[in-house]
Amino acid sequence: MGDFEKITEQDSLYSNLEHMPIGECISAINTEDQKVALAVKKALPQIEKLIEVVVHQLKKGGRLFYIGAGTSGRLGILDASECPPTFGVSSELIQGIIAGGNKAIRKAVENAEDNTNQAWKDLQKHQISSKDVVIGIAASGTTPYVIGGIQQARANQLKTGCITCNPKSPLVVSTEFPIEVKVGPEFVTGSSRMKAGTAQKMILNMISTTAMIQLGRVKGNKMVDMQLSNYKLNQRAIEMLMGIKNISSTEAELLLKRHGSVRKALENE
Incomplete structure (x- = not known):
């Protein structure tokens, strides 16, 4: 993998966390969180390229699928599930798929992320076609479920993107339009639900919101197509x-x- 380095697993910049007073603890987390938006800013050219592809495919009648495991999978589902009420689109247009199926949204499913063939099987249940786009979400960039799904999507002529926090990772190498956000080590070593998860959420917001604006689902700055459900x-x-x-x-x-x-x-x- 050349000079791939697993930054998301690097040692925290802070030690003896259990001895930190609450004020010091949250101040340190906040200091780390402030680095996330700047890391995302550096990835804006990559984000723009992927959004251009998403918009082009959606205008052709394609759909957008997010695939991920654990926190990454849940974030994809969260973003997808917000689009129908916010923009009045069909729940088919943007969909989130998580390793282990719907039960994995609430509870971890053992070994679900380790199967390289399952994501493509999950995608095929949706009659996936070359008009669609698949975005793999994996903080580590090494999740077999996501890498396998992206590789098989590409082999079947689908456009592919990814969101990861380890540059030059196996997922990046497998993906046509990768987004690499270098947020650095987590406050709790390896806890990628923190800064990495925040970065992923910010980028997912950008992808779906900008795509929906480009598809005409916002007028001025207003959600004129939102579902009036409450x-x-x-x-x-x-x-x-x-x-x-x-x-x-x-x-x-x-x-x-x-x-x-x-x-x-x-x-x-």
Whole structure:
């Protein structure tokens, strides 16, 4: 693997954690967290390239799949599950798949991440095609489930991306459009749910939000296609219409009831 170095497993910059007062402990975690956004900033050119591919494939009628194990898998599912309510898209458009299946969302499934063939089997359940994009999420860049899935996706002419915190890792080498974020050692040695997980979340936010904006699911800066599934979202929609159309809350409420979404209310009145 050339000069691949497993930064995510390097020793913490802090020692004797069990003797740290709470204030000192959280201050040190905060110091480490501040490094994450700067590390992500350095990866922006890679992030931009991958988003361009995602947008191109989605416009062609493709879908976006995240694959990961453990924290990485859960973060992919989290991002995917937020897209339908936020942007009014189908739950099929962006999907998260975790090693070990849905039960692994809450509890670790033993050895699930060690199977190199399972991710491709999981993807095939969704009638995956060359129009789709697969993004492998693995802080270490060495997770067999993710690497195997990406390699087989590429072999089947799919566009592939990844998010990892170990540059030049096996996952990076396997991926067409890799994103490498060097966040450095974790506060608790090897606990990649911390800085690595935060970096992954920030990048996933960028990918899905920017892609949805490019696909026209935001107007101005407003979530005009959001699903009105609770009181808070209904109130937000009413306030949007009041502001955009300069009308009263009663008028806005009537418009929403008539049309069912902010976009339809704007386009049909």
